[in-house]
Amino acid sequence: MCKIVLTNDTTYDLIHYLCIRKKKQKPINLKLKHMKKILLIAVMAMLTTASFAHKRIVNATPISNDTIYYNVENMRVDSKDVAAYGRLLLTEGTGREKRDVFRDFYPNGNVKIEGGYSFIDLSDDKNTRYEGDVTAFYPNGKEKWHGTFVNGKPNGYFTMMMRDGSIATAQFINGKSRLNYFVVTSPDGTMSRRDIKELESFLKIK
Numbered sequence: 001m002c003k004i005v006l007t008n009d010t011t012y013d014l015i016h017y018l019c020i021r022k023k024k025q026k027p028i029n030l031k032l033k034h035m036k037k038i039l040l041i042a043v044m045a046m047l048t049t050a051s052f053a054h055k056r057i058v059n060a061t062p063i064s065n066d067t068i069y070y071n072v073e074n075m076r077v078d079s080k081d082v083a084a085y086g087r088l089l090l091t092e093g094t095g096r097e098k099r100d101v102f103r104d105f106y107p108n109g110n111v112k113i114e115g116g117y118s119f120i121d122l123s124d125d126k127n128t129r130y131e132g133d134v135t136a137f138y139p140n141g142k143e144k145w146h147g148t149f150v151n152g153k154p155n156g157y158f159t160m161m162m163r164d165g166s167i168a169t170a171q172f173i174n175g176k177s178r179l180n181y182f183v184v185t186s187p188d189g190t191m192s193r194r195d196i197k198e199l200e201s202f203l204k205i206k
Contacts, residue, residue, distance in 0.1 A: 056135070057101050057114050060090035074125035085112050089120065099132070110141045118152065128152075136203075138163075145203060147172070160202060170199060 069083035070076055077083050086105045093099055102120065104112040115134030121127035129152030136144040147158035153175030160168035162184065170182035181193040 057090070057092055057103060060092040060101055060103070063089040063091060063100075068120075068122060070125045076123050076125070080107075083107070087120075087125075106139050108139060110139060111137050112139075113137065115149075150174070154203075158203070160199070168194075168199070168202075170196065 067080070068076065068087040068089070069078070069080050070085055070087065071082060072084040080086060085107070088103050088105075090101050090103060091098055092101045099116055100118075101114065101116050103114040106112045113134065113136040115130055116132035117129060118131040119127070119129040130149040131152070132148060133146070134149055135146045138144050143161050145158060145160040147154055148156040150156075154172035155174060156172065158170050158172060160170075162168055165187045166184050168182055168184045171178040177196045177199075180196050182196055182199050183191060184194055185191050
């Protein structure tokens, strides 16, 4: 019996492999189908754990009590009455662990997105650069996606929680997707591939 250790890389590659297997639709025996189902459940569990295992920003200190407001076009506005979201700039941690972070809010007060940054444009938010872990949320407060940025570009694994309960995964390298598609795993374990272009509108990074 061999032992398989699932890292982030192998988890992503397993999803890729299983999707290919499903698309080819090669006949397999019942025992293999049962093993595949168990593996799907394991992958789903790992992805769900990874999605919620990251640390939220806590005990952050505001750099300023002034809220920065932006409209739907990511341009700064003076009044929150015409703003699509507001932003607070904060610092988290102490000493070597100290880092600059931000937290954006929907008009209803729920967190829209939070994480690290290397540059904030106070006029045009499209020029802002995220850095490190960043997490976005739906207006109802539930997590939307989580990923890592390097020099303002997505880099590494992104996990997306779809509205229907499905989990989507994609890997980015220096701002570009590793593949031309991303994988969606539905609550019943069914996997499908979708064009990576669909992910751009879902992420809505800027």
